[in-house]
Amino acid sequence: MVVDLTKMKTGESGVVARLEGGRGFLARLQNLGIRPGKKITKVSGHFWRGPVTVQVGGTNAAIGFGMASRVMVEIEER
């Protein structure tokens, strides 16, 4: 099942399936190690469409809600 980052549960892990956006968006996420095929864990989400924080590889990162909704992650059925 593929969902975007904002719809993942806190603590849930998955594999990045694709990034939906332009080259700049892709580049900035890749800079932080977020790219297709990488294991990603959602550490927290914040209310009122706040940023999502994730862990990828050795990196922790905060991603604004809008951008997070364009990061598609393959997770196990729940």
Added chain:
Amino acid sequence: MTEIKKILLMGNPNVGKSAVFSRLTGARVIISNYPGTTVEFMQGYMKIADTRPAVIDVPGTYSLQPTSRAEEVAVKMLEQGDVVVNIVDATNLERNLYLTLQLLQRHIPMVVALNMWDDTKHKGIGIDLKQLEEILGVPVVPTCGLTGEGIKQLIERIPQACSPKKAPCSAEKCWEEIGVIIQQVQKLSHRHHTLLERLEDLTIKPFWGHLFAALVVFISFWIIRFVGEGLINIVFDPFFENLWLPLMNRLSAFLGSAGLIHHILIGGLVKGEIDFGISFGLLTTGLYVPLGMVLPYIFSFYLVLGLWEDFGYLPRFAVLMDNLMHHIGLHGYATIPMILGLGCNVPGALATRLLEERREKFIAATLMAIAVPCMAQIAMIVGLVGARGGQYLGIVFGTLFLVLVIKGLILNKFLRGRSPEILVEIPRYRFPQALAVFKKLTMRVLTFLKEALPYVLLGILFVNLLHALKIIDFLSRIFSPILQNIWGLPREAISALIVGFLRKDVAIGMLGPLNLATKQLVIGSIILAIYFPCVATFVVLLKELGLKDMLKSALLMVLTAIIVGGLLNLLLQF
């Protein structure tokens, strides 16, 4: 190989470039645990054999395709280097190697420093150095910038820097290649989460994070006050009262208690005596303001800030503030220039480079200049206004906060465009090291003394001269409609506004001798905070924003000062 003249330290943000820089050159630079500490390149010199090449600490960048102003600076620097020392976070090898590969494609001789090497052990990360060196084709040296381990070996190997022929590859191909490298050189062993890592996760969660943030703000505030007041009561006041005052009394008597020189050095006597707050001579108020009133708070503020910076808390606080900051047209990371601005607006203004877009930078810089008073100013307000009662301090800082919020809401509504979202790396927590915290604190306190003292003395000299030449009289008559009718201040307050261009702390201090009513003192302090930045901040803002935006920003400041001062004059009843 030709002589090495310029060495560039390059790497991802927050991998410890500044720490290595400081080890290589002995230069003192600010080192903190958050991405974007260095926004401007720093230059120092090191020694290799008998040459003294320049070393440049380049702002962190993830790739050679810049995504912010700080990164642009980094990429531009690349053309000037003879050798690149690529600083890599050893605990995050995969992500860091992307820049390494891009640098290799530029055919500049390079050495790789695997920094934070000490952390790999307890993180269960094993890296095969020999093999990595073989694959990359350049020297690889494990280092630890904070402790200095491996720096000697790094220096020895800089002359061996080389540039293997590396063909350019697309982003996907590069990442594929990195994947293969990682499989060959890196081994991970399982280990349990440490307590610190649990805290990392907890303090970024909505509920516990905000609770922790409130606690951090409260504790910081309390320590800053406790240490600041303590220093004043135990060290500085006794010094000025018991040692300096008798000396000044003698000098005053020697000078005949009057005359021009007496006026400049000692200032005016209050009921026949020197009053450090009011006399306004170079050796009395000129030293008492920066040393006796401001320095203790500069010390305590930077002590606390340094601890949180090194711990790695600032970016987490920024993420938690993200939601609120969006309402004022900024994203969470803009809290970092604001927090730095509380110490001094100059580094705050420089840190607006962390923000991606012009609109954001304009909003952040304008809001900071208007509503974030620097510690020097805060200390003076606390000293002067606080003496009339704590509730008045609440009014001053409450008003400034309200101005920040309202101004932000307005700017966000009326400026075209939208501000971008936050996207930032959150560093791991580290226990601050006493020596590093102390070094940074000393540096900042010395910077304050070096930058502030001359301006304070100049400001006081300047205003004494303007008084003597009757220029203040003249200006006070011109500006009396605004001062008296709108703000309800005596027209002599113009001298404070004039000095405020030079130093805000002295300006607040100048309200002292005017015998103001409490309401006037409150309004005066707020106006001095809002109306214009001090010259040092102004110069940086002009450089960062450009002339056009700076003029717009300045106009907003003056208008805000007039409106807010006028409103307070109407509304406040005491």
